[in-house]
Amino acid sequence: MTEVGVHLPPAEALAARPVTAGAAAEGAEIERRPPSTRRRRRVGQMVAWIGLTILGVVFIYPFVWLVSASFKPRGEVFDNRLIPQTFTFDNYVAVWQEAPLGLWLINTAIVTVLAATTVTISSAMVAWGFSYFRFRGRGPLFVLVLATMMLPGAVTLIPTFLIWSALGQVGTLTPLWAGNLFGSAFYIFLLRQFFLGLPRDLFDAARIDGASQWGVFWRIALPLSKPILVVVLIFEVQAVWTDLMRALIYLRDSATYTVPRGLKALVDAYGFGGEWHWEIIITASVITTIPMIILFFLAQRKIIDGVASTGLKG
Known part of the structure; x- marks a missing residue:
């Protein structure tokens, strides 16, 4: 008796190959969809991509214009050409001669690092107290902390200035960051909500093993909270780097100016009512914006990874 072999056509042979469950499910899902549904989905995706592209161009155009204008001579700054007709690097040389831009960047970096670090640590400590410890009046006290966010900054502007004036700190960089030693209600809220999502069994086990309250917070809670800590740091860095109001109130000498206060001084000197050297102002704006772009x-990726890992924790 001869053995008869079964020969499958190429299409059937491909179909007979083993496929993963995910691929099979996806193929079945696509096959079940009617052609009209697939077309509508493609059209919807195309419309979404077109809309996102238009929004991206709208948002990026001002910065592209700013960069282009920084390479133009004085007479061509406002000609609205994205590609300069006369390309020059003179503005990037002149801006360092006309203003102590390097000193302003150093001052801003010092204030930013101190402010971001202090507000992150202090807010995390307060948030840990509200999330971990059980004490009478915890709820009303937390509501009182959140209520401080409802106060406009103008309400506390004068009392805060009088405090720093009495301490002899007006004209220094201290008022620009030292207030963060007491935390921020918004960051306290964010951190508390994250701490509440951490498994309390880890902390109880650490306490049983002999860890102190501070050890539980510093060695267990904070390492698990890196995603939200990074978010708080980034938010505060951006807020301090662009803070003009406090710099206008407390800084007197150009040697202590931060970047926003220095740009305001350049606008006063070379912009409206000045010598109309807008190329200097534009070039300084580009230079001081670069650190924020690099930070972004x-x-x-750290923010995305943090959100992903937070989601995996459930």
Whole structure:
């Protein structure tokens, strides 16, 4: 008796190959959809991509214009050409000669690091107290902390200035960051909500093993909270780097100016009512914006990874 082999056509042979469950489910899902549904989905995706592209162009155009204008001579700054007709690097040389831009950047970096670090640590400590400890009046006290967010900044502006004036700190960089030693209600809220999602069994086990309250917070809670801590740091860095109001109130000498206060001084000197050297102002704006752009690209992945890992924790 001869053995007869079964020969499958190429299409059937491909169909007979083993496929993963996910691929099979996806293929079945696509096959079940009617052609009209698939077309509508493609059209919807195309419309979404077109809309996102238009929004991206709208948002990025001002900065592209700013960068382009920084490479133009004085007479061509406002010609609205994205590609300069006369390309020059003179503005990037002149801006360092006309203003102590390097000193302003250093001052801003010092204030930013101190402010972001202190507000992150202090807010985390307060948030840990509200999330971990059980004490009478915890709820009303937390509501009182959140209520401080409802106060406009103008309400506390004069009392805060009088305090720093009595301490002899007006004209220094201290008022720009030292207030963060007492935390921020918004960051306290964010951190408390994250701490409440951490498994309390870890902390109880650490206490049983002999860890102190501070050890539980510093060695267990904070390492598990890196995603939200990074978010708080980034938010505060951006807020302090662009803070003009406090710099206008407390800084007197150009040697202590931060970047926003220095740009305001350049606008007064070379912009409206000045010598109309807008190329200097624009070039300084580009230089002082670059650190924030670098921070965005460095922190973007950290934020996404943090959100993903937070979601995996459930």
